[in-house]
Amino acid sequence: MKVITFTKPVKNESNGLPKSYLEFIGEYGYGTYCGLINITQPDEQVIHRTFSEFDFWEFDKNFTKQDLRRAIQLASTTDGDMICYVENKPDHLFILPRNSETILGFENLKDVFLFYQENYQLSGLYFEPSWGRKTELFSLIHDEKLLDIKVLHKQFLKDFEYDSVIGKEQPKYVIEKIGGWVKFDLLYKNSITISYQFIEHSDNAYSTYLDYLKKEIKQLKTL
DSSP: OEEOSOOOOOOOOOSSSOHHHHHHHHHHOSEEETTTEEEEEEESSHHHHHHTTSOOSBOOSSSOHHHHHHOEEEEEETTSOEEEEETTEEEEEEEEOSSOSBOEEESSHHHHHHHHHHHHTOOSOEEEEOTTEEEEEEEOEETTEEOOHHHHHHHHHHHOOOSEEEOSSSOEEEEGGGTEEEEEOTTTOSEEEEEEEOOTTOOOTHHHHHHHHHHHHHHHHTO
């Protein structure tokens, strides 16, 4: 797994949290795995307040209706799945899926990752720390028309080097010195996104890319 630069490990001394979760945040901190799974601090309220009075899932002895009321969320996916644990079952993680009634159980976070890798056919595995992260989206819609993203994309690759690339139709060009990436949406052709880390020991290298994108997009609008 590739880590997109700057990390801030989280030391949580709680003995009640799953060991695999503590080990992961203790090395990498909070953030997003493969743009899909958001690893966050424990949330004791969101599942109970939102779902404890509803029967969205089928319960059994492995995960009961009472477990749902005690479930603590540790992560979620961009598709709406919730990844949680129950205090009286600290060695297990559960996925409460958005689009299925079947609750899935796993012994550790690694197995959760593997489940999503297989089901989403993930490749080029990476982790994107949330520490100091800022994301800005530039719309290419101007006067009810789309600016030519191909021109911007081609010029960007000519003017800048990058460390790696994630994806094809919506490529993220990873630039380690800014702790992030620049994404060209070549699928819908309507936006460019830059994600970077704004932290004290950074040399603010991200400003070069921000200013560049603003300048190039502004120039296209005048044509």
